[in-house]
Amino acid sequence: MTASALARGIVARRRPARRGALRTAVLCLVAALLSVVAGGRPAFALIELDVTQGSIQPLPIAIPAFIGGGGEDAQLAADISQVISANLRRSGLFAPLDPASFIERITSADQTPRFQDWRVIDAQALVTGAVIRQPDGRLRAEFRLWDVFAGEQMTGQQFFTTPDNWRRIAHIISDAIYERLTGEKGYFDTRIVFVDESGPKDRRVKRLAIMDQDGANPRYLTRGNDLVLTPRFNPTSQEITYMAYTADQPRVYLLNIETGQREVVGEFPGMTFAPRFSPDGQRVAMSLQDGGNANIYVLDLRSRRTTRLTNTAAIDTSPSYSPDGARITFTSDRGGSQQIYVMGADGSNPQRISFGEGTYSTPVWSPRGDLIAFTRQYQGKFAIGVMKPDGSGERVLTEGFHNEGPTWAPNGRVLMFFRDTPGPNGGPQLWSVDLTGYNEYRVPTPAFASDPAWSPLMN
Amino acid sequence: MNAIRSVSQGGRYALLIAAALMLAACASKPGADAAGGLGGGALGAGGAATPGSAQDFVVNVGDRVFFETDQTEVSSAGRVTLDRQAQWLQQYPRYTVIVEGHADERGTREYNIGLGARRSSNVKNYLVSRGINPSRIRTISYGKERPVAVCNDISCWSQNRRAVTVLDNAGS
Known part of the structure; x- marks a missing residue:
């Protein structure tokens, strides 16, 4: 835990309340803060989780089953x-302990744990919680995060x-646990939009699909009639931009994932592709094909004005904004x-930044601004890596037969990409890896899947 | 000391769950091989291609040219094929064509779309240089989305790096 996180002390902070104007209020939840100070000690915690180092020792955390009513x-x-435990484990920053090792049995949401029982199994943090059915059928879910060594x-x-829900x-x-213990925003209450792939390799059916970041709750956004590629989230709303071959006219589209409403982005004389939103969600940068050349254009979604950004006899594509919107x-x-x-x-002022061996493509700027993720092809292998925006500090996170198309978790600590396998029966699957290059996990999908794009935090 | 500090209720969250838009998985197979690049299709068993037919174009003229890795220039072998295509199209002016540009799978998706587009554009330009009216030629790029050969081998990849001239109104 960083010093600033420590300094925040033991009184939990309130989540900012926000109303989503367009949103379906299915999950209307009231977040209240539960705070118990055991023993009245000073706000001093022993938990140290320094996430600024390259190699991270995961924090031992105990997450006993939340208490439910009956059945x-x-x-x-x-x-x-269990979902909390799986999230924290996948992050690589936490090591949830085996429940078989637990000594104390948590039987009440309001009880102060016997910290000694958790200290002896080396738990540094403890999460207790309960789910209580309300008379109206809703659930009240509550949790407390304890610092085992400080007893708070x-x-x-x-x-x-x-x-x-x-x-x-x-x-x-x-996310609350992650943020409290690391001092950084979490990324678990997020979704992934991706391309679901079915059918034989030479006649793939591709559908847009969306799911939770852990692969749960997948559903389809298109029916597979048209070839669809490269969906990307609007950082500010429930909208995606993607490329579709509708009526054999390859173009960039917008899709509102709540209403299903779809529209073409701009009126261009040729094929448009490789779209990506600006950080404020008000513009879409993309490539426009003109004969043998592709140039980058940006369309302002409000004014509908188009601006040409590159003008070369080359293929200029895969634009991605810096989080401050100043660079691409x-x-x-x-x-x-x-x-x-x-x-x-x-x-203005285009500068080449990749100078390593091989070829580089699919640059994506980190939401933190500090890194650009990319795909590198070298000696027949495809790697996912990161470099600083000036091209220095290049690091490969994973390399193999075919890895492509990184997308960043909103906190800039984890990347998702797709990994393809060779041969007629091969196909792509989604994987995640953290910035250290460790903690590589396959993200479950209903079928083959490619082109993942991470949503911003939903709450 | 020992106080239970209860902080007042937080705000009311209206969280979104896009419950609508559960588009059913109507798995209708895409129709004919519009994008497969096989043009007029194969020659029927034992049948000779009728001159001026789609089969004639595919079998006797050759509907496709191939490219080296990451290259978009038409090769000398390709120019021979395109010369035949131009001659044939001049002989049968009722046809318009779509030139489909393709890339192999050993590249990244967006760049490969650009690569396929440049290949189809170069083929179009060559046909135009051989006297075909540009208004008869449309181009499209499928990038690496429509491989014809799916093995994991150079022999397959080289078949996929192609530009295919498809008769647009072969039925008429």
Whole structure:
């Protein structure tokens, strides 16, 4: 834990309340803060989770099954704690302990744990929680995060929701724990939009699909009639941009994932592709094909004005904005092979930044601004890596037969990409890896899947 | 000391769950091989291609040219094929064509779309240089989305790096 996180002390902070104007208020939850100070000690915690170092020792954390009422609710409560445990484990920053090692049995949401029982099994943090059915059928879910060595509650919150939203509750609680212990925002209450692939390799059917970041709740957004590629989230709303071959006219589209409403982005004389939103969600940068050349354009979604950003006899594509919106990184073969460039958001001063061996493409700027992720092809292998925006500090995170198309978790600590396998029966699957290059996990999908794009935090 | 500090209720969250838009998985197979690049299809068993037919174009003229890795220039072998295509199209002016540009799978998706587009554009330009009216030629790029050969081998990849001239109104 960073010093600033420590300094925040033991009284949990309130989540900012926000109303989503367009949103379906299915999950109407009231977050209250639960705070118990045991023993009245000073706000001093021993938990140290320094996430600034390259190699991270995961923090041992105990997450006993949440307490439920009877039957179904007990199962739900246990499921919530399991989703929390899986989220934290996948992050690589936490090592959830085996429940078989637990000495104390938590039987009440309000009890102060016997910290000694958790110290002897080396738990540094403890999460307790309960799910209580309300008279109106809704659930009240609550949790407390304890600093075992200091013997104090670090944070606590409760939520009211309908039972079918239990996974979101688990993700929101995971984010609260992650943030409290690392000092950084979490990324668990997020979704992934991707391309679902079915059918034989030479006749693939591709559909847009969306799911939770852990692969749960997948559903389709298109029916597979048209070839669809490269969906990307609007950072500010429930909207995606993607490319579709509708009526054999390859173009960039916008899709509102709540209403299903779809529209073409701009009126261009040729094929448009490789779209990506600006950080404010008000513009879409993309490539426009003109004969043998592709150049980068930006369309202002409000004024509908189009601005041309590049003008070369090359393929300029895959634009991605810096989080402050001031710069754009992109792929170009203007120098003879695919390489990564950075230019001003107005197209000024393009500079090549990739100078390693091989070719570089699919640059994506980290939401933190500090790194650009890319795909590198070298000696027949495809790697996912990161470099600083000036091209220095290049690191490969994973390399193999075919890895492509990184997308960043909103906190800039984890990347998702797709990994393809060779041969007629091969196909792509989604994987995640953290910035250290460790903690590589396959993300479950219903079928083959490619082109993942991570949403911003939903809450 | 020992106080239970209860902080007042937080705000009310209106969280989104896009419950609508559960588009059913109507798995209708895409129709004919519009994008497969096989043009007029194969020659029927034992049948000779009728001059001026789609089969004639595919079998006797050759509907496709191939490219080296990451290259978009038409090769000398390709120019021979395109010369035949131009001659044939001049002989049968009722046809318009779509030139489909393709890339192999050993590249990244967006760049490969650009690569396929440049290949189809170069083929179009060559046909135009051989006297075909540009208004008869449309181009499209499928990038690496429509491989014809799916093995994991150079022999397959080289078949996929192609530009295919498809008769647009072969039925008429």
